[in-house]
Amino acid sequence: MEQEIVELLKKQDFLGLEKFIDLLGTDIVKCIRAILNHSEEITYQKEAENEVFYRIWKSIASYDAKKSSLKTWSLTITRNICLDKKRAIIREQNIIPMNQVPESPLVDDYFEKENFLDLLKNLTEEDQLIFLKYYYYQDTPNEIAKELKMDVTQVYNHLSRGRKRIKELFDPSL
Structure with a gap:
């Protein structure tokens, strides 16, 4: 199943993206909500979600099944995007971490x-x-x-x- 999704994504076939979202979309959204969980950050969750799927769509060629599973690779991208967004929100709003x-x-x-x-x-x-x-x-x-x-x-x-x-x-x- 994963291999089929990866092949479709590499061909830039939207069916692959649909299958990818069906397979891992819930895990990605949970990860986003876990990281961007403060009241100031909730409005950025959908933006992060779109950015994650776009980044996966654009960088699927760099995915190597020998190094990690599709889920691990995708959640690593999700985590990094969310942490970057969290830092940007903190800097943008001058929020004191306490x-x-x-x-x-x-x-x-x-x-x-x-x-x-x-x-x-x-x-x-x-x-x-x-x-x-x-x-x-x-x-x-x-x-x-x-x-x-x-x-x-x-x-x-x-x-x-x-x-x-x-x-x-x-x-x-x-």
Whole structure:
């Protein structure tokens, strides 16, 4: 089934796209909703969905069944597009990450995120911001440094110092 869909997509046959959407559309939409789950981001879900299907349509030639399944390849594209869109929304709206606590009860790891945010309360505001950008929003140290107008080594120092502080909370003898 997957091979037939890939062949049709490579031929730019819309029947292949229809079959692809029937096969993986639900998984892609779930992935989009899981990543773009804040109230400010919900309006961007359909845009992300269109972008995902367009990117898959255009880049199907680069798909290699030996490296991954069609589902894995498609969800990787979906995840990357959604994370890029999430970062763009945050920058566009100048949202401070602490205001981005999940509100949706559909998020399975809500309590993990709550615990993460509780741990961050023990850090300085600057360390909190860097930790959120790095661990929660998955920004690279270079992106963080550029946005906060600091050197990349400073970002690494903040991350290291913050991890050490959090470890001390669990084992004060460190």
